[in-house]
Amino acid sequence: MESGSDHRIQRVFVCPSFANDVLMCVRPVISIDGAHMRSEWKGTLYLATVKSAEDELYPVAFAITVDGEDFQGWLWFLQHLKASAPNLIAEHFRRECSYRLFTFMSDRCKGLNTALGHVFPANHNCFCAVHIRRNVESNHGKKFASTVTALSQTTSLPEKRALLTQLQQKSPGAYKYATDIDANRWMDSAWLEDEKLPPRYGFRNSNISESANNMVGDARNGNWLDAIDCILRKMSLRITESQSKYEGKDGVVGSILGLATERWEKCVGCRVYTSGNDGETYSVYQKLGGELEEESLLKVRPVDCVCDCGKWQAIGVPCVHGMAYFRHQMKWRLEDVLDQAVDEYYKYRTQRELYRRNFVHVWRHLLEPDMMTLPPDGAARRMPGRPKTVRLRKNSRYAHEPEKSPTICSRCHQPGHNVRTCVRREAVKKRNAGNGTATTTHSVL
Numbered sequence: 001m002e003s004g005s006d007h008r009i010q011r012v013f014v015c016p017s018f019a020n021d022v023l024m025c026v027r028p029v030i031s032i033d034g035a036h037m038r039s040e041w042k043g044t045l046y047l048a049t050v051k052s053a054e055d056e057l058y059p060v061a062f063a064i065t066v067d068g069e070d071f072q073g074w075l076w077f078l079q080h081l082k083a084s085a086p087n088l089i090a091e092h093f094r095r096e097c098s099y100r101l102f103t104f105m106s107d108r109c110k111g112l113n114t115a116l117g118h119v120f121p122a123n124h125n126c127f128c129a130v131h132i133r134r135n136v137e138s139n140h141g142k143k144f145a146s147t148v149t150a151l152s153q154t155t156s157l158p159e160k161r162a163l164l165t166q167l168q169q170k171s172p173g174a175y176k177y178a179t180d181i182d183a184n185r186w187m188d189s190a191w192l193e194d195e196k197l198p199p200r201y202g203f204r205n206s207n208i209s210e211s212a213n214n215m216v217g218d219a220r221n222g223n224w225l226d227a228i229d230c231i232l233r234k235m236s237l238r239i240t241e242s243q244s245k246y247e248g249k250d251g252v253v254g255s256i257l258g259l260a261t262e263r264w265e266k267c268v269g270c271r272v273y274t275s276g277n278d279g280e281t282y283s284v285y286q287k288l289g290g291e292l293e294e295e296s297l298l299k300v301r302p303v304d305c306v307c308d309c310g311k312w313q314a315i316g317v318p319c320v321h322g323m324a325y326f327r328h329q330m331k332w333r334l335e336d337v338l339d340q341a342v343d344e345y346y347k348y349r350t351q352r353e354l355y356r357r358n359f360v361h362v363w364r365h366l367l368e369p370d371m372m373t374l375p376p377d378g379a380a381r382r383m384p385g386r387p388k389t390v391r392l393r394k395n396s397r398y399a400h401e402p403e404k405s406p407t408i409c410s411r412c413h414q415p416g417h418n419v420r421t422c423v424r425r426e427a428v429k430k431r432n433a434g435n436g437t438a439t440t441t442h443s444v445l
Contacts, residue, residue: 008374011076014228015061015084016235018357022060023087023102025354026050027201027316027345029126030060030088031105032078032112033209034069037227038220041376044068045220045227046077049212051203052354053253053346056242057212060085062231064224066376074115082119089122096304098196099124107131107206124198127185128206129153132178140174148178152186152204155310160189192310201345202315223375229364242355249348252338256317256346263320264334270324275299282329284321300325305341316343 002011016022023030030050037043046063061081067073082088090101100122106112107128116125129152137145147167154160168175184190184197186204191197219230252260267286275283280303286296298308300321305312311319318326318341326332326341344350398405402416411419 003373006374007372009224009376011063011065011067012224012228013061013063013077013080013084014232015081016359018359019060020085020087021357022058022354023050023085025345025350026052026058027203027343028102028198029105029201029203030102031203031206031208031212032116033107033206033213034073034109034112035213035220036068037064037224039222041223042066043224043376044073045213045216046073047209047212047216048077048081049208051208052242053256053351055255056238057208057215058238058354059212059216059231059235062216064227069109069111071111071114074109074112075118078115078119089120092198094198094304096195097198099198101198103198103200105200105203105206105208107209125185126200126203127181128204129186130205130207132181132186136174136177139177140171144171144174148174151178151189153188155188155192155314157189157192160187188310188314191313192308195306199313199316225364229362232359233361236358236361239355239358242351243358246348246351246355249351251348252342252346253348253351256342257338260317260323260338260342261334263318263323264327264337266320267324267327270321270328272324272328280304282325284324286320286324302326302341316345318342 001009001013004010027050030048032046032048034044034046037045043064043066046065047059048061049057049059052058061084063077063080065073065076067076088100088102092099092101100120103124103126104116104120105126105128106116108131113125116123129149132152133145133148136148144167147163151160151163151167154163164175164179167178184194188200188204191199216227216231216234219227219234222230251257269287271285273283273285275281280301282300282302284298284300286298288296298321300307300312302322302325305316305318305322307313307319307321309319309321312322318337322341323337326337332340398407398416402414405416407418408415409417409419409422411422414422
């Protein structure tokens with residue numbers, strides 16, 4: 001907690017002591033976002049949130065400050081986050097990856113991106129594809145936004161090139177906007193072109209943060225102390241509920257079990273051959289079906305959990321071609337694949353470890369004020385964005401010489417006014433005529 005010289009509170013940072021261990025039980029992608037407080041004390045709420053294998057939200061740290069979503073506010077929050085959770089900058093477990101363990105997901109906020117570069121220079125920072133889509137939709141048209149969505153999701157390099165060509169031909173502006181953003185920050189296909197990039201585990205947008213902001217929405221309505229108390233109470237309750245939810249369960253979580261089973265069934269007709277002299281690469285032939293009975297040829301490197309299709313390394317679950325290797329080359333059963341080839345993040349034992357510890361909730365009625373710290377001065381803080389102003393309308397320079405005005409009314413075809421004011425002029429004329437008052441055209445203006 002930080003206070004100013006006037007003893008008014010300036011910033012508060014909250015992070016459970018076990019948050020650093022929690023990070024090792026979730027997929028290494030963390031979403032960062034901010035939201036403005038709605039109470040009279042104002043301020044900005046910062047949230048750092050991860051997701052469990054069952055897509056449950058887990059806020060690992062939060063802060064409330066008098067800053068806006070600017071560089072200084074983000075810098076302070078990220079510095080404390082780094083000090084509280086050093087596992088964010090742990091060495092990556094993939095031998096080919098040149099980045100630190102955790103990937104950050106953000107909405108391209110300038111202050112946040114600059115602060116991330118200062119505090120976490122060795123971590124990969126990805127951009128929300130939904131925000132990119134919305135910008136294209138608002139500036140270049142809705143029909144091109146779907147192409148941007150397809151670009152963010154495809155793991156096929158030929159399909160990526162075809163989509164970019166299509167976008168360039170139909171909307172050069174949208175093409176320039178999309179290509180000006182580094183592909184390795186938002187396109188899935190970038191992971192096929194650069195093996196040094198860490199996997200995103202299917203996270204393409206900042207929906208984690210948007211959902212987290214919604215989860216703690218009530219906290220933003222009260223004062224800072226009420227907000228902190230509300231968020232901690234919700235976190236403690238969610239941990240307690242999850243502890244009982246995963247008790248006694250074993251194996252792979254339900255959603256991943258269904259996906260793995262589907263891929264296992266699809267690999268039945270595949271053929272696997274050794275490729276190269278390193279003993280680590282295999283060629284997989286898969287029938288595509290159709291009248292021509294076409295086949296696709298893709299290479300798999302099981303030791304690195306990598307396939308040319310990009311789907312294995314994308315989420316940490318063997319793709320169809322990886323399943324074909326385990327089924328036909330290794331003679332494994334599906335149970336063996338689930339136990340040894342699926343990432344630990346998707347196991348129920350990891351879920352139990354994630355929710356193993358909870359914190360003791362603080363009962364506020366037992367606390368006494370220190371008789372020194374004062375609440376923030378919300379009135380002294382300027383809200384972000386352009387201040388609201390009242391438009392001061394001025395008379396036209398042709399008010400006294402309407403015949404010289406370039407504006408021509410489409411109703412009466414007279415200069416000096418438009419069709420909107422033409423009706424009003426006529427009404428004024430009739431009213432004045434009824435009152436016996438003479439008026440000219442320019443006097444009504």
